[in-house]
Amino acid sequence: MRTVFITGASSGIGAACAKVLAKEGNYRLLLCARREDRLAQLKEELQQSVEVEVHTFVLDVRNKEEVFTAIDTLPQEWKNIDVLINNAGLSQGLDPIQDGDTDDWDRMIDTNVKGLLYVTKAVTPLLKQSSNAHIINLGSIAGKEVYPNGNVYCATKHAVDALNKGMRIDLLPFGIKVTAINPGMVETEFSEVRFHGDKERAKSVYNGLIPLSGEDIAETIAFVLSRPEHVNINDLLIMPTAQANGTIVNRK
Ligand SMILES: NC(=O)C1=CN([C@@H]2O[C@H](COP(=O)(O)OP(=O)(O)OC[C@H]3O[C@@H](n4cnc5c(N)ncnc54)[C@H](OP(=O)(O)O)[C@@H]3O)[C@@H](O)[C@H]2O)C=CC1
Numbered sequence: 001m002r003t004v005f006i007t008g009a010s011s012g013i014g015a016a017c018a019k020v021l022a023k024e025g026n027y028r029l030l031l032c033a034r035r036e037d038r039l040a041q042l043k044e045e046l047q048q049s050v051e052v053e054v055h056t057f058v059l060d061v062r063n064k065e066e067v068f069t070a071i072d073t074l075p076q077e078w079k080n081i082d083v084l085i086n087n088a089g090l091s092q093g094l095d096p097i098q099d100g101d102t103d104d105w106d107r108m109i110d111t112n113v114k115g116l117l118y119v120t121k122a123v124t125p126l127l128k129q130s131s132n133a134h135i136i137n138l139g140s141i142a143g144k145e146v147y148p149n150g151n152v153y154c155a156t157k158h159a160v161d162a163l164n165k166g167m168r169i170d171l172l173p174f175g176i177k178v179t180a181i182n183p184g185m186v187e188t189e190f191s192e193v194r195f196h197g198d199k200e201r202a203k204s205v206y207n208g209l210i211p212l213s214g215e216d217i218a219e220t221i222a223f224v225l226s227r228p229e230h231v232n233i234n235d236l237l238i239m240p241t242a243q244a245n246g247t248i249v250n251r252k
């Protein structure tokens with residue numbers, strides 16, 4: 001039984017990872033996000049469908065002190081973390097740099113880069129105790145190329161790309177695997193958050209094409225985690241068939 005810690009489990013890719021891994025039958029799930037009600041709902045849903053151990057807690061990954069205290073004060077039986085899925089993240093705004101909102105920039109940098117760093121630093125001592133440790137970082141096509149108006153979000157995901165490579169080097173002596181999962185368009189709450197709650201604009205992002213689902217990404221992560229101990233998948237770029245790169249999509 002491996003214990004998986006998923007950040008940002010209240011929605012989208014994180015929630016889908018919880019559901020897919022719960023069904024696998026060989027994972028215990030440690031789940032966090034800011035929305036407590038969503039986590040409680042997910043826990044109930046998971047435990048109604050399969051037999052799985054789940055522990056949830058509220059965490060804002062931007063809050064350094066909160067991150068270190070939350071990990072430090074986990075119940076003893078939840079401290080044996082084998083897998084960390086650094087999934088919590090967001091995009092806010094889609095504007096040219098000269099028109100960007102500095103509060104949006106702060107939220108993206110604080111969550112996608114600093115939050116990921118705090119969680120990784122807090123959890124690494126626990127991962128070092130595992131004989132089968134793995135960190136999965138949610139990057140993006142936005143970490144491989146820059147698209148118009150993506151400026152700061154793309155910068156944060158380029159940072160995740162660099163951190164993913166850096167972690168793999170630094171954690172090599174401890175046998176901790178490090179993998180980047182870089183999706184293209186996945187229909188989750190991502191666009192709704194990017195457009196500050198504008199549901200119509202968010203929906204239009206996926207008009208005329210079949211985007212990836214959170215489950216598509218979760219199944220890929222389950223595959224990555226299921227490789228034999230001597231095999232690590234370093235980096236994956238996953239797109240809907242209708243998307244060629246960060247900007248070119250085929251809409252019907
Ligand atoms: N959807 C897409 O097209 C793509 C997404 N990604 C990446 O995938 C990851 C998941 O996004 P996705 O599932 O699509 O989007 P969602 O908006 O559906 O989910 C984001 C999750 O992150 C959590 N989160 C956001 N901010 C914080 C915070 N400060 N502290 C703790 N948790 C936080 C949210 O929970 P809560 O609000 O409850 O805190 C939520 O559970 C992100 O890193 C995103 O950048 C990458 C490429 C493409």
Ligand SMILES: CC(=O)[C@H](N)C(=O)O
Pocket residue numbers: 140141142183184185186246247
């Ligand atoms: C362009 C993408 O595929 C990605 N979802 C993003 O908006 O960065």
